[in-house]
Amino acid sequence: MSGSLVIVGLGPGSSDLLTPAAARALKAATDLVGYGPYLDRIPAASVNQRRHASGNRVEIERAGHALKLAAEGNKVAVVSGGDPGVFAMAAAVFEAIEAGDPAWRELDIRIEPGITAMLAAAAEVGAPLGADFCAISLSDNLKSWQTIERRLRAAAEGDFVIALYNPASRARPHQLGRAFDLLREAKSPESIVLFVRSAATPEARVVTTVLAEADAALADMRTLVIIGAAATRLISRGARRPWVYTPRAEQEVVR
């Protein structure tokens, strides 16, 4: 087959954080496929480039449509926020390949990585992911809340820094509060909690607090929540927002 499909990570939003490889892949495509607001970020490459916008939450249909276009001989770019491999479009494309036309397995498929939200959020505040960490999506559209709880407990047990993707949406307003409740049972009330909204954009907003006081209402779908490990700490800077970082070494326990 002569068609190809590349799954492109747009990063957090600004073209400043789009890799040259990703920009080139977008330019070379005959067809751009993606969630409407992501497509709107991409400058037109030529009058012949087609755009196929779809709504949120239809990832598998979108992936199947993109694969069909590629199988017809087109050069397709599937656009994804952040990094395609982290709670984004790449897994949906491979799900569609596995369930779909066997000929799709012969397609030329590539992934162009991007800056995922937790890296941009961490860069806003210091180096909170400086030691071992985990990333958990709080969305239970595709997995049970029981699995999410099991992973939160394990993350606390391992004293990982925790990055929470998809912490809240209009359809799921209560999950982050339940996650905080669970973590309050397993972690110190003084654990640092960061709400980083719209990281790496001019609208970036950071709230730094502790687990005992963390208010789930501060999060929406544009927010990444980071919960520190035992060693995660603040560097105060007078009137300015403190830096937050996790030292590479273990916390020295004062006895």
Place this chain on the structure above:
Amino acid sequence: MSGSLVIVGLGPGSSDLLTPAAARALKAATDLVGYGPYLDRIPAASVNQRRHASGNRVEIERAGHALKLAAEGNKVAVVSGGDPGVFAMAAAVFEAIEAGDPAWRELDIRIEPGITAMLAAAAEVGAPLGADFCAISLSDNLKSWQTIERRLRAAAEGDFVIALYNPASRARPHQLGRAFDLLREAKSPESIVLFVRSAATPEARVVTTVLAEADAALADMRTLVIIGAAATRLISRGARRPWVYTPRAEQEVVR
């Protein structure tokens, strides 16, 4: 103070994966500070730009040197492989700030994120990080092996996909083998294991195997090791290397 310090993520190596923001920060610096081989990747911006190369494993000294240069009024860029916030230079800089001259807290400090190794490695093979995952550094230079074991156990308990950074070095040849032994007790022997060496470079090399057969000798300092969750799976493609991905939904258990 008029000086500034930016911690710049170079990504996996190729300039194709260096963000425009990072490239601009490198160009604007009067002083580049970093591990020699990383500095060698950066084209000269001007004859006046100074380069301060240091060896590996002297992160805190390097960070202190960079902060001193910034405090003297220079525009300093500290270069870091991958993303500065993930097992790289950002945490070292904040450790140096906390322990160092209080005036350093007044400096203008920024972080430019980059593509970290696990994103590049995942893009080589499909979407192995497609569900909840964790990142663990196997280096015990700065933390105890006991802590590493605790985190590996927790990662298995939570059924996270596991990305292992720094899996092996000449000074630590046996740790990855010990990690595999521990994970064999806690996870299915059929768990998928990926060795991805020099991801996102022309020398990229991938070995796909299962936990029961994973040979730690396949890893060196340029390798990122990914150990799948229960749901992580292969898509076979005849003679070509299979795709590996973790579906967004939980594995359907066939009883």
